[in-house]
Amino acid sequence: MDPLAAVRTSTAWVVDQAKHVTINDAAINAAAKHLSAQSVPSVVWNSDDMHYSDGGPLTVQYLFLLDALNFCFWPDSEFDYVHLAKGLKASLEKDKACLDADKLAACDGLMLRKLVQWKTELPGEEERARLVREVGTGLLSSFEGQAANLVRAANNSAAQLVTLVTAHFPGFRDHCVYRGRQVFLYKRAQIFVGDVWGAFEGRGLGSFNDIEALTMFADYLVPVVLREWKILDYDQVLATRVKEKEEIEPGSAEEVEIRAATILAVERLRESVAKQIKQEVLSLQIDWWLWQYGEDNRSRLEPHHRTRTIYY
Numbered sequence: 362m363d364p365l366a367a368v369r370t371s372t373a374w375v376v377d378q379a380k381h382v383t384i385n386d387a388a389i390n391a392a393a394k395h396l397s398a399q400s401v402p403s404v405v406w407n408s409d410d411m412h413y414s415d416g417g418p419l420t421v422q423y424l425f426l427l428d429a430l431n432f433c434f435w436p437d438s439e440f441d442y443v444h445l446a447k448g449l450k451a452s453l454e455k456d457k458a459c460l461d462a463d464k465l466a467a468c469d470g471l472m473l474r475k476l477v478q479w480k481t482e483l484p485g486e487e488e489r490a491r492l493v494r495e496v497g498t499g500l501l502s503s504f505e506g507q508a509a510n511l512v513r514a515a516n517n518s519a520a521q522l523v524t525l526v527t528a529h530f531p532g533f534r535d536h537c538v539y540r541g542r543q544v545f546l547y548k549r550a551q552i553f554v555g556d557v558w559g560a561f562e563g564r565g566l567g568s569f570n571d572i573e574a575l576t577m578f579a580d581y582l583v584p585v586v587l588r589e590w591k592i593l594d595y596d597q598v599l600a601t602r603v604k605e606k607e608e609i610e611p612g613s614a615e616e617v618e619i620r621a622a623t624i625l626a627v628e629r630l631r632e633s634v635a636k637q638i639k640q641e642v643l644s645l646q647i648d649w650w651l652w653q654y655g656e657d658n659r660s661r662l663e664p665h666h667r668t669r670t671i672y673y
C-alpha cells in the first residue's frame with residue numbers, strides 16, 4: 362500500500378460523507394491569492410532556531426524523538442511544541458549521548474521530564490515515556506540504534522519512510538475507522554519526513570525524490586487558521602463545542618471530519634497557489650506557513666478543538 366495515496370483517498374472519502382465540517386472552495390481561492398503574495402516556497406524550517414540541527418545523524422535522532430512526542434500539548438496551558446524542541450536541544454547540547462537508543466529504551470516519566478527539561482509533570486507523561494521506550498527498542502532491534510539508518514533504509518522515498526516508520530513503531534500508526542472504512546492521517550510519521558527534509562534542506566539524509574507526495578500534517582492548530590479564513594466551516598453544534606473547549610472524542614465523526622477536511626483543504630489550497638504563482642509548491646510548505654501564522658496569531662484566534670490523543 363502507498364501510505365500517502367491512502368491518506369489522500371481515505372480523507373477525500375470522509376469529506377464526501379462529512380456531516381459536521383465543510384470546505385468552502387471560494388474561500389480557498391481568496392486565501393490562495395493572499396498566500397501567493399507571501400512567497401510560501403521560501404518558508405524556512407527552523408523558525409527562530411528552536412531546533413537541534415548539526416547536519417549529521419544526531420539531528421535525525423533528535424527529530425525522530427521530537428516527532429514521537431509531537432502531540433497533545435494543550436492539557437498543560439504552558440507546555441507546548443517549542444518547549445519540547447528547545448528542551449531536547451538543550452539536553453543534546455549538554456550531552457550528545459542523551460538520545461542513545463539504549464537510554465531511550467529505558468526511559469520512564471521522570472527521566473523524560475528531565476530530558477525535555479520541564480519543571481512539572483508532562484501532559485500524558487507515562488504514555489509519552491512508553492512511546493520513547495518504543496522508539497528506543499525499535500531502533501535497537503531493527504536500525505542499530507540509529508534513526509539515520511531508518512531514513513537510509515527508505516532509499517530517498519518519503520512514502521517508503523512513512524511505511525517503515527508505521528511498520529516498526531506502532532505509536533505512529535495514526536489511522537481510524539469512519540463509517541466502517543479505515544482512514545489514514547499519519548500526521549507524526551509524515552511530519553518526521555518533512556522535518557528531516559527541512560533540517561537537511563532537501564539534501565543528503567534529507568533528499569526525497571517524492572517529497573511532493575506528503576500531505577499537510579493534520580494537527581489541531583492549522584484547522585483554526587482555515588476556519589478564520591472561512592475555508593473550513595463547522596456546523597453549529599460542533600462550533601459551540603469547540604468554542605466552549607469541550608473535549609472531542611478521538612475517532613469520533615467530528616474529529617475525523619475536522620482532520621480529513623484540513624488535509625483536503627490544504628491540498629486544494631496548494632493547487633490554487635501553484636496555479637497563481639506558476640510554480641510548484643509543496644503541501645508541507647503551505648502547512649508550515651499556516652502553522653507559523655497560527656502560532657504568531659494564537660492570542661486572537663478561536664480556540665482549537667481538544668482531542669486527547671497520541672497522534673497530533
Ligand SMILES: Nc1nc2c(c(CN[C@H]3C=C[C@H](O)[C@@H]3O)cn2[C@@H]2O[C@H](COP(=O)(O)O)[C@@H](O)[C@H]2O)c(=O)[nH]1
Nearest residue numbers: 406407408431432434441442443578580581582652673
Ligand atoms: N501542521 C503542523 N503541525 C505542527 C507543526 C509543528 C512544528 N513544526 C516545525 C516545522 C517547521 C517549524 O520550524 C516548526 O518547528 C508542530 N505542530 C503541531 O501543532 C499543534 C500545536 O502545537 P502547540 O502550538 O505547541 O500546542 C500540535 O498538534 C503539534 O503537533 C507543523 O509544522 N505543522
